[in-house]
Structures are given as structure tokens and as C-alpha cells.
Amino acid sequence: MDVLTVLVVDDQQLLRRGLAMLLSTVEGIEIGASAVDGAEALAVLRRGGIDVVVTDARMPGMDGVELVARCAAEHPGLPVLLLTTFDEDALVQSALAAGAAGFLLKDTSTDALAAAIRTAAQGGRVVDPRVARAAVGERASAPQDDPLGVLTRTERLVAEQVAQGRTNTEIAEELVLAEGTVKNHVSALLRKLGARDRTALALQLYKILHR
The missing domain is CATH 3.40.50.2300 (Response regulator)
Structure with missing residues (x-):
């Protein structure tokens, strides 16, 4: 064995x-x-x-x-x-x-x-x-009910900062994270939410968080 x-x-x-x-x-x-x-x-x-x-x-x-x-x-x-x-x-x-x-x-x-x-x-x-x-409940319709439901706790915090248009450096300082860690979180957000770039991601997050 x-x-x-x-x-x-x-x-x-x-x-x-x-x-x-x-x-x-x-x-x-x-x-x-x-x-x-x-x-x-x-x-x-x-x-x-x-x-x-x-x-x-x-x-x-x-x-x-x-x-x-x-x-x-x-x-x-x-x-x-x-x-x-x-x-x-x-x-x-x-x-x-x-x-x-x-x-x-x-x-x-x-x-x-x-x-x-x-x-x-x-x-x-x-x-x-x-x-x-x-x-x-992990099904295709779930993101429509809560688009941010697939995010981890830290990813959601980063998402809120991205929605405000803050840079990785600013987010790192605000959340007390390494800048490289923030970059990884942003990459995860782009992947999970299907955004083509950071600008589209920020706009998408802003709309979700302020609807």
C-alpha cells in the first residue's frame, strides 16, 4: 500500500x-x-x-x-x-x-x-x-443570486477596495497585506467573476455592491 x-x-x-x-x-x-x-x-x-x-x-x-x-x-x-x-x-x-x-x-x-x-x-x-x-446549492444559478458568494472572506474585502478604484499598493496598506498577496487576490477575482481586465472588474464590483 x-x-x-x-x-x-x-x-x-x-x-x-x-x-x-x-x-x-x-x-x-x-x-x-x-x-x-x-x-x-x-x-x-x-x-x-x-x-x-x-x-x-x-x-x-x-x-x-x-x-x-x-x-x-x-x-x-x-x-x-x-x-x-x-x-x-x-x-x-x-x-x-x-x-x-x-x-x-x-x-x-x-x-x-x-x-x-x-x-x-x-x-x-x-x-x-x-x-x-x-x-x-453550488450550481450555475448561484452566482446570479449572489455574484460574490464564491469569494473568500479576504477576496471580498479586496473586492470592496477594487470597487473604490484603489491600487494594489493602497489596498495592501488598508488591509495590512503584502502587495503580492493583493495581486493574487485580484487575479482570483478576475477569474471567478469573469472580468476581462481590472477596469471592467472595478465597474462590475461597483454595480454589484451598490445595487
């Missing part, structure tokens, strides 16, 4: 260690590293050697949904599973729209999580039955 190397991401040390300990008891799965948030996770991923990421959804700094989007851009093909105590429809839909390989609640059994990790590693998608209703 091939061994899958997992990166565990959670801002709470107790949960991070507990999850790592549980998964380390599963045959065929080993914990390659852990991280406290999305930014640290990306630093770990740049070193390579990780097959699947298991991350909390709600974290200070870069949250799980944003991490999913960054992984899709920087590490295409790397599956990211979200584990959380929250089951809000918007959170589930944002995670799946960003490219998450799965969405599970934190009280999921160790066996179920291990199975989800294996499924994700094979290119499948796993959604906890308790949030399946929200996952079904």
Missing part, C-alpha cells in the same frame, strides 16, 4: 496535535507536517512531499477557503480537504467553488476522514452528508 503524506492545518495547537495523532494510527497515512494557518501551509507545500492537505476552514490570517484557492493556483492537482465545526451553506459553497476536494465536519470519525483522504488523493470529492444540501 502506498503511503499518503498529509499536511494538517489548524490554528489551535490542541486540535492540530490531536488530528495528527489520530491520523498517525491509520495504516497508509503519515503526517508530513503541520501548520497554524494558510500562509504557513503554503510555505510547507513549497518544500514538496505532501499528497493531501487537511485544513480547518476558519482561521485568523489566511483561512481554509483561501488556502484552497491558493493551492489550486500554485499547486494544481493537490487535494485539499476542509474540516470545520461550521456548516453554513455559504462556507460550503465557497470551499467547493474554490476547488476543495472535500468538506467534512470535525466530529467525523477517524475512519471516515481516512477514507476521505484516500478518495481525495485519487481525484475524488467527498462531502459530509450533513452538508450535502449546501453542496447541491
